[in-house]
Amino acid sequence: MTLNAVLCGCGAMSKGWLRAIKETPALAAEIEVKGLVDVNPAAAEKLAEEFGLSGAVIGTDLADVIAKSKADIVFDVVIPTARFDVxxxxxxxxxxxxxxxxxxxxxxxxxxxxxxxxETGKVHAIIQNRRFISGVRRMRRFVESGAIGDITGIHCDFFLAPHFGGFREEMQNVLLLDMAIHTFDAARFVADKKPLAVYCVERNPKGSWYQHGASANATFEFADDVVFTYRGSWCAEGERTSWESQWRLVGSKGMLTWDGEEGFKAATAGEQPGLLHGFTPVEVPAPEHDEETHGHASVIASFVEAIETGKRPETASSDNIRSLAMVFCAIESAKTGKRIEISA
Ligand SMILES: NC(=O)c1ccc[n+]([C@@H]2O[C@H](COP(=O)([O-])OP(=O)(O)OC[C@H]3O[C@@H](n4cnc5c(N)ncnc54)[C@H](O)[C@@H]3O)[C@@H](O)[C@H]2O)c1
Structure with a gap:
């Protein structure tokens, strides 16, 4: 089956989508980008030129381009405030x-x-690409194996200082809304637990070049007494953490740490007598399914599979709203100074 696609929003991220399709033979065979939409037509024209999409319909009106290109699917890569209408x-x-x-x-x-x-019976899924990477899949598999017992805590540190310019420097709650959602979603996935409540302190620290909310510190209560803590800043100059955060998983029998890149260390209790029993290293096996570790390409593949088979995509909007709820309840907690229950 070939799917006719319209891509709406031809900015920085749209190139990542088009590259993912081009470089993944199964996607390149199934998806034809027939239309490009942007409020700034020059951006669409430039993208068409860069990716050799000379035959694509280009326009500023999404409904019109959908009709002209007989689209089956729409890739929405616009800025967040334009998303609802698109x-x-x-x-x-x-x-x-x-x-x-x-x-x-x-x-x-x-x-x-x-x-x-x-109502329309259409698939609606979200690019939550950072759960589709090797490290996150590896942590989830490790937790599922029971190697460190029952999971009781997940602790993530995220400290970077990107100078993006553009919409991020103008928006409210920038870290929570634009970035922390990836780590929140990954933590929910790794723990495989429902988020129940959150308390959050959000600041725009001295020296920040963002207008609002460049740092956040949140404590989440997950089901089954699992606690997830997040400490993050997007204006932390100096030696940075990984974009995936630096992780520590605490289980009833041991711990796993992941530096967000290649470094995994896991251990259970050792057998030394005395105050501290030392530790016994445990192997952390690679993820089982390579096809689930390719970020955008894996999410797009899961979306196409859902259209073709009727299987629910892993990042269906009806599930992804739980990650969005983690973000909005953290924002509400930061505003009110109160612990907020998460009902989604
Ligand atoms: N998943 C990730 O890792 C990741 C990384 C970066 C950005 N993003 C997300 O991608 C989205 C786009 O971010 P970006 O960095 O490409 O932003 P950008 O500003 O570079 O590009 C957005 C484009 O959308 C266009 N646009 C705005 N309103 C529009 C509308 N109503 N109709 C059509 N076009 C419209 C703009 O003209 C611009 O060309 C955001 O939601 C952002 O959070 C995700």
Whole structure:
């Protein structure tokens, strides 16, 4: 089956999508990008030129380009504030939609889009690409194996200082909404537990070049007494952590640390007598399914599979809203100074 696609939002991230399709033979064979939409037509034209899409319909009106290119699917790579209109237009035009994160700028908008997807019977999934990487899959597999007993805590540190320019430096709650959602989603996936409540302190620290919320410190309560803590800053100059965060998983029998890159260390209790029993190293096996470790390409493949087989994609909006709820409840906690229950 060939799927006709319209890509809406031809900025920085759209190149990552088009590269993922081009470099993945199965996707390149199934997806034809027939239309490009951007409020700035020059951006669409430049993208068409860069990726050799000379035959693509180019325009500023999504509904019009969908009709002209007979689109089956819409790739939504616009800025978050434009997302609701873009996804609504695409679903109403009977297209399946794969959206960049975050899936909406509020929980009410997210819920409305889930309802619209259900009404139209179309697949609506979200690019939560950072759960589709080798390290995150490896942690999940390790937790599932029971090698460190039952998971009781997940602790993540994220300290970087990117100078993006553009919409991020203007937006509210920038770290929580634009970045922390990846780590929150990955923690929810690794623990395989429902998030229940959160307490969060958010700041825009001295020296920040963002307008709002460049740092956040959040403590989440997950089901079954699992605690997830996140400490992050996007204006922390100096020696940085990985973009995936630096992780420590605590289990009832041992711990795993991951530096967010290649470094995994796991151990259970040792057998030394005395105050501290030392430790016994444990191997952390590689992930089982290589095809689930290719970021954007893996999410796009899971979206295409859902269209073709009816199988629910892992990042279906109806599930992804739980990660969005982690973000919005953290924001509400930061605003009110209160512990907030997560109901999604
Ligand atoms: N998954 C990831 O790892 C990752 C990484 C970076 C960005 N993103 C997400 O990708 C999205 C886009 O980010 P970006 O960095 O490409 O931003 P960008 O500003 O570089 O590009 C956004 C593009 O959307 C266009 N646009 C805005 N409103 C539009 C509308 N109503 N209709 C059509 N086009 C419109 C803009 O003109 C611009 O060309 C954001 O949601 C961001 O959070 C995800």
């Amino acid at each position: 996804v609504s237009t695409a679903l109403k035009a009977r297209c399946h939609v794969l959206s960049e994160k975050p899936m909406a700028t509020s929980l009410a908008e997210g819920a409305a889009l889930i309802d619209l997807a259900a």
